[in-house]
Amino acid sequence: MKLTIKAASYFFSGFLVLAFMGAITCFAQIDHNITPYTKTMTSNIHGITGRAYGDGQMRPDVGVQLFRRYCVGCHGPQGNGEGENASWIDPKPRDFTVATFECRSTPTGTLPTDEDLFDSITRGFVTTNMPSWKALTVQDRADLIAMVKSFSPRWEKDKPGTPITIPPEPALTIESILRGRQNFDKLQCWKCHGPEGHGDGPSASTLTNDKGDPIRPYNFSTGTRFKCGATNQDLYRIFMTGLDGTPMPSFADVVKPDEAWDLVHFLRTLQVSLKTPELALFRKWVAAHPGQLKPIGQEQAP
């Protein structure tokens, strides 16, 4: 191609100007240097394999790019929950380097299954900054799970726990609710969650998580769903596995399955903002038996 002097001047001046502007842009660039513990972690969701980094074949570095796109602002490039936005968030983002997760189907102290992490990403966490990522494809979410697992050496050393067995839910009866109410009192759930389930028990203001950050107990009266699910099975699972990293322990060793279901039925009566069948049954019984219920937490009061 023959360049005329005019064309050459266009080219040269354009080159100079754009080079200058491009250089400014380059020097202004913000990079996220994502540094996982390992780059070999994978996940398996219903037969779909998720990868944090490329498999050297068709797929590029998927999980890490998705993490960079969606997660790095809160969870940080090291996955330690110290992203640029973390200081403004309450509760704080999860620290993936310690591999401690609240929502699991596995016993307390164990790693969650890939499905547990998939459910968490899909569901999001109510009353936190973690949204539901259901709009992402299953493959994307599987890749992100592999990325989450890449930040902690624990995933290389330990295997996920065995999911607990949830027996079928027994029929709802007023006797079950009343037994659950007694257990709520006996197990001192009210000390954190409050006698009415408002999250205002006497210990509520002193609670912190494993990182020392203040943490609020769940307020049953306003919540439309729980942090780790919305069904009765989810509720059963929460107090049988505990929420690791928080003051909410596992009651698997002190509560039998039937007692756990009783507790589930009673806790549903605390959700006064919802029209649950448990609440309707309980209110009907209370109206027919005035003054027969002993206030929760009364004996322990000074």
Add this chain to the structure above:
Amino acid sequence: MILRSLLDRKSNSYSLAGSFLICVALIVVVLLTDTQPAYTLPVYNVKAIPAFARKYGLPCSACHTAWPELNYFGMAFRDRGYQLGNDRDSPIWQNPSYWPVTARMTPMWHRESTDQQITDTATNAKVTQAGFDLSGMDLWMAGTLYKNISFSLLPSSDETGAFHFENAFVRFDNLAGSQWLNLKFGHFELDNLISEKRFLFLSANGGLYQNFHFIPVGDVNNFGIGDNQTGIELAGHDANSYTRYSISLLSSTDGGVGFQDSGGNNTTGRSYDWYFTFTKGFPTGNLGVQRIQPFFYYGNRPTIFNQTVGGDVIPATGTGNKSFYRAGFQGDLFLGKFEVLPFFQHSNDNVYLANGIPANQAITAGMQNAIWNGGFIETHYYWSPQLVFLQRWEIVRMSQQGLTTTPGTQGNIDAYSFGYRWYPIMFSRAGLAWHNEYSIVKSIGIVPLSGNGSGSPPITPTTPVWSSSLIFGFDFDF
């Protein structure tokens, strides 16, 4: 391979040298292909809302493939009424000082050129302009008034600072507890899967979809499917927004205010238009989600304007409505990092609209409906969340002119644009993009749509007019 070799990837970031080289290499390519030059400064209407990033702490890339274009998550967020659904969406949860406002503008250098222009000295002059410049400005407020009540208010200016309301609406979300029932009321963008308000092109020629605004020669219809309209919309979606629908009832003013049309003319009536869309997304494993959207717009425009005051037509008193429609499909297809946006539209304007004839007058020989087809294929390649390459090829073809004596090709358009956007700064507070784009349009016998009104049609109706734009600038949004 050449581009890849220019990049020095380490720890998922690009080295300064690699980034610099890719800037320069692409710019040189653009310069070398700048064979046809253009001339006007567009008013950009593309949108992104860092106010949401600040509210939720998410980076731009969480909701945008490359801002302002929405990704899967951003579409779902918008469909839910600017809510994440984690019971923290209502403003009562925000710091009282939080103000959901964002400002966007683009300082730039651009070069515009159009040939076949009638000037004082020639009838086929090539007019070329270039220099540093500003775009218009958006000052957008959007969010939730309360749980399940969302809003948007967008005063937007042209480059001189003259403001208009690009959109203003209130939306009642999740009526009766159902995500399938959401009611929007006000002035808003039509539910187009390919949004001209959120696309990635900025130049005078490339910064609009020709198909969204094209009107044949002699046609008095003012409708553009890319114009924001005024009315109500009933819409719904499933949990991940893969399946969606929208039904809109709109005043036949093309989004004008004060009962005037969008051009500020009084020639309006009291009729209403309808717009129907249905969107379905199909997850396809590694490739991503493939979305398709058939659409149908049916409208009327008045042709008789008898009621006047002092000779001026009284707005919204026009009668003699004549119909038109637009039908077609849009798509948003992914092949991993490669995105394909196909669009096709069939258009038909009634003979009275096509020829500007009042409905109470007889049609003369040679007059007929104006019919045309058009479409485009736009592709994006997302090298990373911070670098995207763009190109688009678009055509408009007249199928039947309003007058049989009009040359069959008059109005035909061919347009091509390409460029890239690089986001050196993308975090949860603001965004900055380095934008470089080249666009060229051939339109036969008409003023290029990119013109600001000062352009002129060529001296003969079969003469092609070439118009081109070269732009580079900093697109920032805070």
